[in-house]
Amino acid sequence: MADGSNRSPGARLLTLVLLPVALLYGALLGLRPLFYRWRLFTTHRLPVPVISIGNITVGGTGKTPVTALVAKLLMDQGLKVAVLSRGYGGSLEGSCAVVSDGGSLLLTPQQCGDEPYLLARSLPGLSVVVGADRYRAGQLAVRQLSPDVFLLDDGFQHLRLYRDLNILLLDCRRPFGNGLSLPAGLLREPRGAAERADLLILTRCNDAAPAAALPDRPCCRSRHRLVSFHRLDNGTPLDVSLLAAARTVAFAGIADPAGFFSALEATGIRPIARLPLPDHEPYGGETLGLLEQMQQAAQAAWLLTTEKDAVKLLAVDEQLRSRIVAARLAVELEDAAPLTQALERVIQQCRLA
Structure with a gap:
């Protein structure tokens, strides 16, 4: 397997065959953040704070339940929260549309995708907007919903939108898979991209000892x-x-x-x-x-x-x-303090706006 757990001769041979493509893919993706840093590509700001929740590998790390958890923590502080999601798999993918205005569900899961619909359905009061261009989706939300704060769902690679807090989810068992980029590994971009994170949440720590990730970053373990x-x-x-x-x-x-x-x-x-x-x-x-x-x-x-x-x-x-x-x-977070402290800084921004 691309996470490195399969060490059979066949799996190792396949990794070697795919390695040149993975190295080229990783090198090209490594250039993209540099283009934003050098201002060859433009990063856009929305008028209210943005919290990104995403990962660096393909596959499930629990983004949807973590997004729901963060949304509830913010809503419990009296903030009006809007989620910006790509809307993957929905018939409206690529378009900007309001899934929920915080009071009513306006789209079906077939239109907006399963994850945005689930978030909107499971958290009354939460607004959800879909759009491949999350900046345009955010502008639509500002005009129609007047949120206090945005959650950028699966946003770690969406560098076009500025974020005030960058949360990176990593699988506790194998945070970077086998350390290689697609298609020889699980990484969406080179491992060094994880340095962009302000906060780590290690997921699926039920029975696993945490693997070494980024020791200099605040970190929460979760199950x-x-x-x-x-x-x-x-x-x-x-x-x-x-x-x-x-x-x-x-x-x-x-x-x-x-x-x-x-x-x-x-x-x-x-x-x-x-x-x-x-x-x-x-x-x-x-x-x-x-x-x-x-x-x-x-x-x-x-x-x-x-x-x-x-x-x-x-x-x-x-x-x-x-x-x-x-x-x-x-x-469930084993130690919520790093997350709540990071969110408190964003909450203060919202109240000063």
């Missing part, structure tokens, strides 16, 4: 945990003990389906069958048919999935929807 389960059709909460005793099938179309399946096992739930799907799976008829076949073959009472997947299944037929259970994932 992922499934905190609740509810039926998709009517929102009824289900107890873990009920699901652990039942026959279930688990499925997920996220960056790390294996992580979701492991989290289920950590709660005592052991599905009869599992179906990993590509990230941002659209759930067309073929996939839905396969899920029904698996459920019937396993004689399963429930189909378990993530909240991110569940928002795209709200419109499926009632019979299938009544058997789907959505699991809510939350991020």
Whole structure:
């Protein structure tokens, strides 16, 4: 695997074959921040503070639950928060549009993408705007929503927009994968780009000792945990003990389906069958048919999935929807002080504006 965990001869050979492309790709990406530093490319400022939450590797590091956590911390201080998201996978990708004005959901997950919709749906009062150009999306939000602060979702590489706080998420187990850029490794840009971060949040520290990252940066350790389960059709909460005793099938179309399946096992739930799907799976008829076949073959009472997947299944037929259970994932910080101190500085900026 590109994270370095697969040390088989075949994996090592493939890495060597891809290494020249990875070195060229990394070198080219390393030039991009320099162009901004040399002002060959322009960085734009929005009139209110911007907090970026992103990563340096491909794959899931928990950006969505961390964004939700930071949004709630700011909202609890009385601030009006707006998330700026790319809207990946939605039919409106590339356009600027308001997903939620803080009171009403204005778009479907098919239009705006699963992650922006999930954020808007799970946090009442949160505004969410999508747009590939986050500066233009922010201008739209300023005109229509008047936020106090922006959260730039998956924004570490979006250098066109100035940020007042740069939060970098790193997987606690292998923060930089095998240390190589795509396609030989997981890095979106060279490892040295991590120096742009003001604050690190190490994610998935459940059972892992933290790997060395950037010792000179403030850092929080965090763990992922499934905190609740509810039926998709009517929102009824289900107890873990009920699901652990039942026959279930688990499925997920996220960056790390294996992580979701492991989290289920950590709660005592052991599905009869599992179906990993590509990230941002659209759930067309073929996939839905396969899920029904698996459920019937396993004689399963429930189909378990993530909240991110569940928002795209709200419109499926009632019979299938009544058997789907959505699991809510939350991020818990072991030591929140570095994050709260960094946010306090931004909060003071908002109140002085």
